[in-house]
Amino acid sequence: MENDILTIDGTxxxxxxxxxxxxxxxxxxxxxxxENFDLKRELGGIFFNYELQLGEIQNQTTALALxxxxxxxxxxxxxxxxxxxxxxxxxxYITGVGRPLKSRINETNKWGGYTITFTAKSPQITS
Amino acid sequence: xxxxxxxxLQRVADADAKAEASISMSNVLxxxxxxxxxxxxxxxxxIPTCELNNFLLDGNTDIPDYxxxxxxxxxxxxLTDENGDFITNPVLTLTTSGSYSTAGFTVTFWGDTWPKQTxxxxxxxxxxxxxxxxxxxxxxxxxxxxxxxxxxxxxxxVGTDTPYRRIKICEIDYGEIFSWTxxxxxxxxxxxxxxxxxxxxxxxxxxxxxxxxxxxxxxLNPSGVYEYLQQKQQFRVQGYVDxxxxxxxxxxxxxxxxxxxxxxxxxxxxxxxxxxxxTYQTSSMWSSATxxxxxxxIMAVAGVTRYSIDSGxxxxxxxxxxxxxxxxxxLHYVCFAARASCISKRDGSIKIIRLPxxxxxxxxxxxxxxxxxxxKQNTLVNSVAVTAYAFTQSTDESDLYSEDSLDAGTxxxxxxxxxxxxxxxRGTLLSSGINFAKVQxxxxxxxxxxxxxxxxxxxxxxxxxxxxxxxxxxxxxxxSIYLISKSNAQSVAQFIYDDYQRxxxxxxxxxxxxxxxxxxxxxxTMLNYRKSGTITSLDMDLTGGFLAKCEVR
Numbered sequence: 001m002e003n004d005i006l007t008i009d010g011t012x013x014x015x016x017x018x019x020x021x022x023x024x025x026x027x028x029x030x031x032x033x034x035e036n037f038d039l040k041r042e043l044g045g046i047f048f049n050y051e052l053q054l055g056e057i058q059n060q061t062t063a064l065a066l067x068x069x070x071x072x073x074x075x076x077x078x079x080x081x082x083x084x085x086x087x088x089x090x091x092x093y094i095t096g097v098g099r100p101l102k103s104r105i106n107e108t109n110k111w112g113g114y115t116i117t118f119t120a121k122s123p124q125i126t127s
Numbered sequence: 128x129x130x131x132x133x134x135x136l137q138r139v140a141d142a143d144a145k146a147e148a149s150i151s152m153s154n155v156l157x158x159x160x161x162x163x164x165x166x167x168x169x170x171x172x173x174i175p176t177c178e179l180n181n182f183l184l185d186g187n188t189d190i191p192d193y194x195x196x197x198x199x200x201x202x203x204x205x206l207t208d209e210n211g212d213f214i215t216n217p218v219l220t221l222t223t224s225g226s227y228s229t230a231g232f233t234v235t236f237w238g239d240t241w242p243k244q245t246x247x248x249x250x251x252x253x254x255x256x257x258x259x260x261x262x263x264x265x266x267x268x269x270x271x272x273x274x275x276x277x278x279x280x281x282x283x284x285v286g287t288d289t290p291y292r293r294i295k296i297c298e299i300d301y302g303e304i305f306s307w308t309x310x311x312x313x314x315x316x317x318x319x320x321x322x323x324x325x326x327x328x329x330x331x332x333x334x335x336x337x338x339x340x341x342x343x344x345x346x347l348n349p350s351g352v353y354e355y356l357q358q359k360q361q362f363r364v365q366g367y368v369d370x371x372x373x374x375x376x377x378x379x380x381x382x383x384x385x386x387x388x389x390x391x392x393x394x395x396x397x398x399x400x401x402x403x404x405x406t407y408q409t410s411s412m413w414s415s416a417t418x419x420x421x422x423x424x425i426m427a428v429a430g431v432t433r434y435s436i437d438s439g440x441x442x443x444x445x446x447x448x449x450x451x452x453x454x455x456x457x458l459h460y461v462c463f464a465a466r467a468s469c470i471s472k473r474d475g476s477i478k479i480i481r482l483p484x485x486x487x488x489x490x491x492x493x494x495x496x497x498x499x500x501x502x503k504q505n506t507l508v509n510s511v512a513v514t515a516y517a518f519t520q521s522t523d524e525s526d527l528y529s530e531d532s533l534d535a536g537t538x539x540x541x542x543x544x545x546x547x548x549x550x551x552x553r554g555t556l557l558s559s560g561i562n563f564a565k566v567q568x569x570x571x572x573x574x575x576x577x578x579x580x581x582x583x584x585x586x587x588x589x590x591x592x593x594x595x596x597x598x599x600x601x602x603x604x605x606x607s608i609y610l611i612s613k614s615n616a617q618s619v620a621q622f623i624y625d626d627y628q629r630x631x632x633x634x635x636x637x638x639x640x641x642x643x644x645x646x647x648x649x650x651x652t653m654l655n656y657r658k659s660g661t662i663t664s665l666d667m668d669l670t671g672g673f674l675a676k677c678e679v680r
Binding site for chain 2: 028029030032033034035036038040041042127
């Protein structure tokens with residue numbers, strides 16, 4: 001996959017994307033069945049959330065910069081990620097960052113690629 | 128499914144200052160009505176004028192028949208020139224007898240323009256406490272300047288944003304108006320209730336939680352507005368269903384708290400709750416007074432002007448009196464004695480009506496009912512005993528009040544029994560009624576108040592199921608409502624008895640569109656029989672699609 005598709009707060013990180021899953025989360029104001037089992041609901045908004053799996057980052061400068069960005073003590077980020085035929089930029093928060101430790105040799109840690117979950121701050125589709 | 132959202136306008140403003148302010152403006156149009164500026168609900172009529180390009184000649188604008196009865200706010204007499212400048216800028220002057228402290232001042236304009244700028248000066252007497260020059264950008268203009276201890280404000284309106292225009296003001300507020308929308312509201316719940324017999328006068332409530340990114344409502348923020356929050360400040364709640372506005376009522380601030388730096392929670396109550404904070408002691412000993420007369424005396428004390436009484440109830444007559452109590456309790460006594468219910472309407476007014484009304488039933492089908500449902504039966508009451516009172520003034524003068532030692536000062540002395548004052552031993556009787564005497568003493572010493580007490584006699588009127596034995600009797604007793612006399616006791620007893628026979632209570636959830644408390648409904652019940660009733664409670668989640676827990680009895 002192209003390595004220019006992860007942009008956080010205006011900075012594009014040259015990383016390899018192993019996989020990217022966009023999930024549409026439909027959130028309701030309410031959702032209740034009536035007495036005759038007909039579902040009544042009012043849709044509040046549709047959120048696009050993302051789970052990315054990155055490849056190993058060989059460039060240490062990029063690896064450090066991304067680590068610091070992903071662990072920045074801030075509530076929200078502006079992220080640009082693929083959507084439909086292009087990209088979309090939206091406010092999101094990081095709800096999870098994971099990476100496996102692949103080896104520790106001569107007191108040097110070697111980490112695998114990140115798994116990152118971005119959750120949209122607000123719905124991208126509303127009434 | 129309907130699309131819903133909610134908006135709340137919060138007035139962090141001093142209503143007392145607005146109520147008592149003496150208002151004047153230089154260069155003012157004679158049709159202007161200063162009192163309209165105090166009215167939170169006032170909106171000017173769409174009055175066409177000969178100002179340049181004021182309205183299209185397409186037949187859509189009506190010319191009022193009588194300008195003198197049209198709703199003007201306050202207009203300047205002269206117009207601005209081609210540059211939007213006045214020869215002499217109008218100056219609005221507001222003077223109060225008390226001193227006030229506010230976070231700023233809001234002027235709401237009307238028409239199609241607003242001033243270019245305002246120049247505001249705050250005074251205490253002749254001492255200038257602060258000045259502020261502000262550029263106007265819209266119809267609602269907040270002058271952001273916190274000033275403490277002022278009793279006079281002057282606001283100079285500099286020009287108009289559009290040339291050849293008058294300044295048109297429709298409202299003023301001693302403070303700021305906050306508008307909360309879906310972006311800021313974390314939760315908003317409204318509880319509306321009505322008691323079918325006025326056994327209790329219910330208070331509707333609003334619980335509002337907002338996310339205030341600016342931390343204006345952070346109690347410890349030195350530049351916040353918490354300092355200026357006061358009880359009884361107004362919230363106006365508006366719902367929207369598929370784009371159409373549904374007024375959801377007016378509420379008045381009761382309590383507030385922070386749960387984080389940017390989360391503020393407000394609890395507010397309806398106008399009946401405001402009435403519960405005002406003491407009513409000026410009852411007369413009425414003899415066949417109309418309900419409208421008695422209610423008017425209570426509303427005058429409570430400061431409530433927006434109310435209506437169904438004509439059949441308004442002309443009913445009552446005899447007796449109301450002891451010292453809150454205005455809410457006083458209204459409860461009248462409504463109970465008049466067999467009426469009291470509804471806090473969503474337009475902010477109070478409606479006194481007999482329920483169930485004769486209005487057509489609204490059908491609620493199984494396809495509308497959601498959530499947990501229940502049908503329960505209230506406890507059986509098969510007998511109602513109502514105490515009727517008759518009052519006669521004693522012919523023997525007695526000491527209504529006696530105190531050996533009182534310091535100089537003004538005293539509000541209340542009586543346990545209604546009485547007619549005939550005299551006082553010394554001092555000045557400032558005001559009095561059957562419940563109280565307000566006496567001013569210029570020196571210390573004893574005080575006696577003389578007069579004639581009313582003696583009361585009682586008669587109990589009973590309505591009950593036929594053939595009851597003592598062991599089967601389950602009786603409700605009603606006493607201490609001194610507006611129940613022999614002329615209405617029987618009808619009150621029958622009314623209460625009939626109400627107790629409506630024992631079936633249904634609870635379910637519906638998504639509210641136009642339903643409101645007091646509505647007659649015909650419900651397709653979960654037990655497969657239809658059952659009519661009156662909506663007595665709606666507990667609405669305004670951020671959750673207006674889903675409401677509904678009680679029907």
